[in-house]
């Protein structure tokens with residue numbers, strides 16, 4: 350395994366749309382392992398998308414189990430994820446390993462139904478809510494070349510300079 354280099358804003362590769370995964374092979378397993386190592390090496394890292402390390406494939410990892418008192422699925426490997434249904438709106442603070450100097454208030458759906466494949470290509474359906482649903486929406490945006498700073502209603506009101514990187518979770 351290897352820790353990969355994170356692309357940071359305004360790297361143009363972060364704006365590209367990732368391709369669906371069709372080969373569930375050793376190369377994919379290696380990418381997943383390297384993504385996980387890269388995510389876990391970042392303080393407060395709760396999610397990562399392959400786009401963030403310059404691999405334009407629809408691969409995401411989310412693990413919000415470090416946050417206390419929330420419902421979650423633990424470690425989620427999401428390949429070719431698609432939102433099937435959603436409900437509710439909530440504003441919440443987000444950080445991003447690719448935008449290390451800022452956090453922002455972003456509106457997201459509170460409840461999601463999601464379908465995704467695992468590393469072996471097996472399809473799974475998930476029902477999720479709250480912080481986990483927010484982290485998944487943040488990562489799925491990366492696959493479509495969208496950053497949280499693209500979703501702010503007002504940069505003046507909703508964008509905040511980080512004082513310390515460790516204080517807010519990132520994905």
Ligand SMILES: [Zn+2]
Nearest residue numbers: 445446447520
């Ligand atoms: Zn991010």
